[in-house]
Amino acid sequence: MTTTETRSKGAGARIEPRSFRGVLVPALTPFTADGSPDRATFVSFCAWLLDQGANGLAVFGTTSEANSLSLTERMSLLEHLVDNGIPAGTLMPGTGACSVPEAVQLTKGALAAGAGGVLVLPPFYYKNVSEDGVFAYYAEVIERVGESALRLYLYHIPQMSGVAITPPIISRLVSAYGPVIAGLKDSSGGWENTERLLREFPDLAIFPASERFLLAGLENGAAGCISATANFQVQRIRQLIETPDGDGRARLNEEAGRVRAIFEKYPLIPALKAVAAHRFGRDSWRIVRPPLRELTDAQRRELIDALGAESRAG
């Protein structure tokens, strides 16, 4: 992954529409017992994910409970990561918000921190909005940010946001803003949409949101994946990307799929946090903000047992 290009500014900036590649982790956000973000643990977790092989960190995504954080918390945590040694170029923070002024403020903050790109949700309060309205939101954010160095990744997750980022919207944005529209994370959950986007937008860096579609994605030109369960198995996913076709690769792919299937039996974010608490020996890792709730003790034991059995089998 190279991100230096995206930070150079002005007309002479070299265009590198695929600066992010590989496995990006939508890093979990740890909280302390009083409910505030646990800044120190967040830094060490991000450093650990990079050590384990993460190509980038899509901090402040859905899995990060970004929308359960205040704007101030998001901006301050991002600065804290960079100030404490997390390379800014590896970061693709979520900077979407329902309001244009807040999306602009978050995006400017990410650029100022040196982030390699930003992952931007559509405004997600109003439903049944027009494609023209979604285009207008992104257009206004991009123009108010006013930086040709901006590399914006569209965040398509209609089952959560209620607002789809359709091919006509993407086409119109690419026509209007060229390399500023760098890519898209497809969390729609099906291969069909990803496959269509890869075919229609070969110049965008398309990231399916699950390692389940990683191999098919890579074969069809995907840039990698941005997967919630990479919080648990980033090393395996990175290995999978780097292993040439053959027996070892198929085995890794099956293992990754089995692990994902285990997590998918539970509410995903509380499950990932429960496992992080177990792995790092820190109970506060389990804390989620409302409306999410922690796993029950029984769920937690069952999940950890299932992952242990899988690991012994693997």
Next chain:
Amino acid sequence: MTTTETRSKGAGARIEPRSFRGVLVPALTPFTADGSPDRATFVSFCAWLLDQGANGLAVFGTTSEANSLSLTERMSLLEHLVDNGIPAGTLMPGTGACSVPEAVQLTKGALAAGAGGVLVLPPFYYKNVSEDGVFAYYAEVIERVGESALRLYLYHIPQMSGVAITPPIISRLVSAYGPVIAGLKDSSGGWENTERLLREFPDLAIFPASERFLLAGLENGAAGCISATANFQVQRIRQLIETPDGDGRARLNEEAGRVRAIFEKYPLIPALKAVAAHRFGRDSWRIVRPPLRELTDAQRRELIDALGAESRAG
């Protein structure tokens, strides 16, 4: 409407769970040509609505494009209203947010400004959340605000928020927080849910979100209504509330229903703003923030003609 009680604090505060009654207007938020809130026009519009007979102003609701405003804009606009003569006790600002810290900050700001109550959305990013998670959000907001004088109205609008405020959640909140849970705005769009809430929660101030259910509501113990189209016909709705049963009342009810039906043929918020622009002779009233879009010229002319014909017929 009496709101003095809701502002007295401490253990000796008199409990007045039905402090808001009548027609409350989810006031439109005007913007200037550069897209920022038009503070002066907002003040004069709110004053006009009260002059026309509004019993209260549910500013920063869905119709107000509240979630398209930043937290800073919402707090500053509320202070501006109060500083410019809008009686704070008439105000029921929307203070919900996806994040607890922001809902707390907005709610504290509303209390500091002297608002008679607050209307609080559930956190609306995550979907399929548990009733326990929705309860936990409201509980945490209430406890972090920590004011027995708080009068909180739950905002049930599942078709927009994706998160329902169900009777079990309401029961649990009422048990835990007593008079702090003052009422509920039911924007579910059907009479069945409103009727059930009126029956199960006779001590709450229940507001259906449409004048269509006003008469049935009043007959069954509703506190009034909080209706988007009250931005256009608050005088008629107030008159309807105050007219005793008889011929005049049925006629007013039919007129109000016909006007509502005309608006419902269009995207509601842009339609209300187009008509405000026409009524007040100020084109900038038409401006909406993305993802909403203005009506087309043809839609605008057709809507204004239809309302004119209705008014001549009435």
